[in-house]
Structures are given as C-alpha cells and as structure tokens.
Amino acid sequence: MTKSGTSDTPEKISLAPGERPTLKTIARLSGLAVPTVSRALADAPDIRKNTKERVRDIAKQIGYRPNRAGVRLRTGRTNVISIVMSTEHDMMNHTARLISSVASALRGTQYHMIITPYFPDEDPMVPIRYIVETGSADGLIINQIEPHDPRVDYLMDHKFPFVTHGRTGACERHAYFDYDNTSYGALAVKALAGRGRKHIAMLAPPKNQTYAQNMIDGATRTAAEFGVRFSVIEGANAHQDNPVIEQAMIPIFKQPDRPDGLIAPSIGGCVTMISTVERMGFVLEQDFDVVAKEAITFLRRFRSGILVVEEDIDQAGNFLARALMHRINAPTEPPMQELDRPDDTAFRAD
Structure with missing residues (x-):
C-alpha cells in the first residue's frame, strides 16, 4: 500500500499491542x-x-x-502437497535439485511442501494409501514411474490430485512432466558413433521404469541405424551402489570385445563407470568415450572429456508444482503435460 499523493514506498504496517494476525x-x-x-x-x-x-x-x-486445522475444517484442504520419493536416490542425482525447484515454485502460494519417503524394500503403495486415506495432503508428486504404475491407477480411481515426473502408458489421462529419454538415448549413440565408437554399452536405470525403457529403445534403434553394437550392462543399474556397478563393469572391460563407448543416465553412475575403467588402465577419449546426463554442473569438472547433456530440473520442478496446483484447483480441466526434448545442441562443452 502507498499513501495517496506521496511516494511509492510501501507503508509500514504494525499490529496494535496484543493484537493477533488474523x-x-x-x-x-x-x-x-x-x-x-x-x-x-x-x-x-x-x-x-x-x-x-x-x-x-x-x-x-x-x-x-493460516490456522491449518481451521483451513481444513472450512475447505476440506490442508494446503499441503507431498513429494513421495524413494530413499535409494543418491544426492548426486537430480533429487535435491528437484525438491528445491518445487519449493521455489510454491513460494508465495498457500501451499507448503512435505517429503514423504519410502524405502527400497517397502511397497511404494504404502505412503500413497496413507496420504489418500488420511487426507494429509491435497496432492502428490511421484517419480520412478512405471509403464503400468499401480500408484497412478490408485490415485486416478480415488480422484486424488497428482502429477508424475515421468510418463505411464496412460499418460494422456494424467498430468506429467517428463524428459524425453528416447531422444537422449538416440543422441548419445549418435555422438559416440560420430567419434568412431563401435561397441556402446549403457548403464541403464532400473528396467521396470518407463524412462529406462525409453532410453534403451532410443539407443537400440539409433545403434542399428549407424551400424554399431549396443548393449545394456547386466548385473547393475544406475540406482545401485558403487560397488555393485564396479563389479558389473570389471568383467565387461576384461573381454576382448570390450565397449569403447559408454552411456550413463546420471552423475553417480558416470563417475563410478569412469573411475572403475580408469583403474583398469584405460584412458578417456583414447580407449573410450562417455555420454552422460546431469542436473547439476559437475561432470566436466570431474573429467573435461565427458560428453554432457544437461537436464533442466528447475524447469521440471516448476512445472510439476504448477501442474499439481492446477489439478487441485481445476480438477475438471485437461491436465497439464510437458515433454522436454533434447536435440543435437544439448551437449554442453564448458
């Protein structure tokens, strides 16, 4: 507020002694x-x-x-949204950045964010059912999406607002934000083939998740187009601990037809693959090349020769927050959906 006829400086407001802010x-x-x-x-x-x-x-x-108990009594809402996430994500991937970007998008709104974790050995439906049955949040953001995800089916059956970071096989029916991992897989193979690499191996995410299947599909089709060999590293996935990845990499690089091109979907997996192979005596950009995807600027500081594709998690978090608020406030309108597509300009050269 400003005083009429004076300056544009906001008028300072204070409460009377003993007055409560209501x-x-x-x-x-x-x-x-x-x-x-x-x-x-x-x-x-x-x-x-x-x-x-x-x-x-x-x-x-x-x-x-606002008094949350009063808000809930008046409106039936909590003004809380929850991000439901597995604890298996290491903090070098995009999890921390995603949480930060969602929180920033909610700043200045009536909504507050909570994190609801679940453990790798726990049924991922447990936190979903708890939130829906107790009404402890107005909406959910979920990730690690599967093509036929029971969490999505449950939330749609209960008409509970949600948005997915990733796509299901029925994604046209719900709100989502996704990175086009099919294009990422294709671009990675194209870049490695362009450097003369003939045998490309990918450390894939868990194969039950949609983005892993998309990434593998894009790489497989593009490898066939360029006439190069493509394989998925068996015995480990990008969400597992370093020792597991190391043990999967060592026998592969002891073979005569070892890979000369590697694809990683995250920072942690990329660092582990490179450090393992380097300890075996192989040299980056001479014996092998690597394409990796990251959400924070790190990899080219680790090794300048890595071909890096940046995933904009700030964009993802902002969209997920807005899409969820839209589902809560306008449930009859079409769900908000966005697919972030990388192209040949995606590789960053710092």
Missing part, C-alpha cells in the same frame, strides 16, 4: 471484506492481481499464518 486484521488494514481477503490469499482467479499482492504484503508484514 484474517480480520488483514481485512481491517486493507479495507476489504474477510471473504475477499481469504480468497486473495488462496489465489482465487476472480480476485485482481494488485488486490492479491496488497493482501499478501499485509499478511507478510504482520506475520499472518
């Missing part, structure tokens, strides 16, 4: 009705932008926080 307080200070204040804080589409900004500024200055 909706009534904001209504008094703004000159608006309590229902209007409530709708402005809820980002209602029929409230003007400048009104929302004025109400939020007052709320911030007086330290207003």
